[in-house]
Amino acid sequence: MSDYNKQYYARNHERELEHAKKWAEQNKERRRETNRDWRARNKKRVRANLKARQARKPERATEIRKRCALNQRLKRKGMSLGEYNAMLAGQGGRCAIYGSSKTGTSMDWHIDYDHRTSRVRGLLCHFCNVALGLVRGDVSILRKMIAYLES
Numbered sequence: 267m268s269d270y271n272k273q274y275y276a277r278n279h280e281r282e283l284e285h286a287k288k289w290a291e292q293n294k295e296r297r298r299e300t301n302r303d304w305r306a307r308n309k310k311r312v313r314a315n316l317k318a319r320q321a322r323k324p325e326r327a328t329e330i331r332k333r334c335a336l337n338q339r340l341k342r343k344g345m346s347l348g349e350y351n352a353m354l355a356g357q358g359g360r361c362a363i364y365g366s367s368k369t370g371t372s373m374d375w376h377i378d379y380d381h382r383t384s385r386v387r388g389l390l391c392h393f394c395n396v397a398l399g400l401v402r403g404d405v406s407i408l409r410k411m412i413a414y415l416e417s
Contacts, residue, residue, distance in 0.1 A: 332373070332374065335373075335374075336350075336374050339377060340377070343377050343379060343384075343386055344384070344386075345377065345386060350377070350389075353386070353388065353389055354375060354389055357388060357389060361375075361389070361390050361391040361394055362378065362387070362388030362389055362390055362394075363388075363390055363391075363394040363398075364390075364391055364393070364394050366391045368391065369391050369392060373392070375389035375390065375391070376389065376390045376391070376392065376394075376395035377389060378390045378394075378395060378398065380403075381403065
């Protein structure tokens with residue numbers, strides 16, 4: 267960059283920023299395509315930049331991975347993040363079965379649903395989710411287990 271350009275940008279910094287924002291707003295799709303193409307051509311560079319960011323802020327990388335995993339699970343169950351948060355608030359921030367306020371693992375709450383109808387029933391801690399999975403959601407097995415425990 268020439269000295270003239272450097273001086274020009276120094277004098278007109280705010281105006282140039284405003285112009286760039288305006289252009290970006292008017293050309294969203296074009297920017298998306300250009301960025302997508304650049305990332306496709308520079309996969310190694312993109313990966314290296316990602317690893318460097320993750321190394322600088324590992325707690326942020328963990329937070330992003332958890333959020334992405336949650337979003338993928340919500341998408342598979344046909345739920346939005348708003349519906350998930352509303353359901354959790356409706357349960358008082360606790361497991362729908364056990365009432366624990368902790369998830370039981372470092373993961374978020376498990377989304378329990380009826381495997382026949384795909385209807386979401388509630389949010390469960392890890393242990394309740396595993397227990398339901400082990401009995402395959404069969405009420406008769408649960409009754410037999412209760413009878414066994416009471417004997």
